[in-house]
Amino acid sequence: MKHLISIYDLSAEQINNIFNLSKTLKSQQKEGLEHHHLKGKTLGMIFTKSSTRTRISFEAGMYQLGGSALFLSSSDIHLGRGETIKDTAKVLSRYLDGIMIRTYKHSDVEELAKHADIPVINGLTDLMHPCQALADIFTMIEVKGSLKGRKLAYIGDGNNVANSLIHICTKLGIDISIATPKGYECNSMVIHESFKEANISGSKVTITQSVQEAVSNSDVVYTDTWVSMGQEDEKEERIQIFSPYKVTKDVMSMAKPDAVFMHCLPAYREYEVSEEVIDGPQSVVLDQAENRLHVQKAVMTLLINPQPLPCFQ
Numbered sequence: 001m002k003h004l005i006s007i008y009d010l011s012a013e014q015i016n017n018i019f020n021l022s023k024t025l026k027s028q029q030k031e032g033l034e035h036h037h038l039k040g041k042t043l044g045m046i047f048t049k050s051s052t053r054t055r056i057s058f059e060a061g062m063y064q065l066g067g068s069a070l071f072l073s074s075s076d077i078h079l080g081r082g083e084t085i086k087d088t089a090k091v092l093s094r095y096l097d098g099i100m101i102r103t104y105k106h107s108d109v110e111e112l113a114k115h116a117d118i119p120v121i122n123g124l125t126d127l128m129h130p131c132q133a134l135a136d137i138f139t140m141i142e143v144k145g146s147l148k149g150r151k152l153a154y155i156g157d158g159n160n161v162a163n164s165l166i167h168i169c170t171k172l173g174i175d176i177s178i179a180t181p182k183g184y185e186c187n188s189m190v191i192h193e194s195f196k197e198a199n200i201s202g203s204k205v206t207i208t209q210s211v212q213e214a215v216s217n218s219d220v221v222y223t224d225t226w227v228s229m230g231q232e233d234e235k236e237e238r239i240q241i242f243s244p245y246k247v248t249k250d251v252m253s254m255a256k257p258d259a260v261f262m263h264c265l266p267a268y269r270e271y272e273v274s275e276e277v278i279d280g281p282q283s284v285v286l287d288q289a290e291n292r293l294h295v296q297k298a299v300m301t302l303l304i305n306p307q308p309l310p311c312f313q
């Protein structure tokens with residue numbers, strides 16, 4: 001594992017290694033045990049989009065690991081005014097031990113990774129959100145125990161979060177059904193890759209426009225905003241198109257009785273999800289948000305300091 005750009009690049013074994021280390025780091029953090037595996041290391045965090053969870057969990061995570069993190073707004077560094085990605089990658093590699101980037105074009109992250117001599121972590125692009133998907137499935141394991149025979153239903157926009165969820169579910173043998181309006185399906189390359197993975201892992205993949213079909217018999221009902229960052233101009237049109245895809249109590253009742261509700265946040269109450277669902281007893285959205293911290297600490301440790309540390313054995 002050299003970078004984390006897409007879940008598709010990881011094997012099931014690598015994902016499980018991340019989860020094992022996440023569990024260790026989470027309990028060390030809760031018990032107040034020092035775990036300075038990245039002492040003296042520095043992470044640069046390039047942002048061309050807003051963030052609450054990603055920025056804060058990476059920054060706090062680096063601090064807890066004994067290192068430090070630099071917030072690099074693209075409007076403050078020369079990347080935002082025309083310095084090439086290649087030069088940025090080469091220069092940052094001389095100062096830093098890792099780069100996390102959140103931006104629009106997925107190809108920009110691939111380009112950064114191609115030229116960087118240090119690990120690059122995708123903190124969200126228009127196409128993918130791998131750190132979120134890792135934290136989500138780690139949360140699903142915590143809540144549901146074994147993943148065997150589990151089904152995740154994603155309802156709404158076939159966006160970056162949905163793309164990374166279909167990647168990770170098919171890597172790990174979790175059944176996944178995605179209900180989107182026509183024209184808002186997941187990325188076709190991601191679907192193709194996921195069907196290939198499903199043949200190996202045994203996941204059942206369902207792509208549908210029917211909420212009822214997707215949610216039926218599911219263990220997790222997941223949704224995300226209908227208007228992702230960069231789509232603000234389409235807001236009114238999207239609200240009309242997506243309104244039948246709102247997750248309500250009625251939708252939750254189509255899932256298994258002990259199903260949980262997930263959302264990557266930020267959430268827009270009474271658009272993609274009703275207040276009573278997101279703030280109700282089935283919701284695990286805050287666990288997901290917390291687990292971003294623990295899972296990303298594991299990812300950073302494995303990428304930046306992959307020596308087998310005694311506490312991981």
Ligand code: CP
Binds near residue numbers: 055124
């Ligand atoms: N879920 C997520 O990535 O949140 P932020 O946009 O706040 O980082």
Ligand code: NVA
Binds near residue numbers: 161228229264
């Ligand atoms: N799909 C959302 C996720 C935010 C974490 C967006 O890209 O804005």
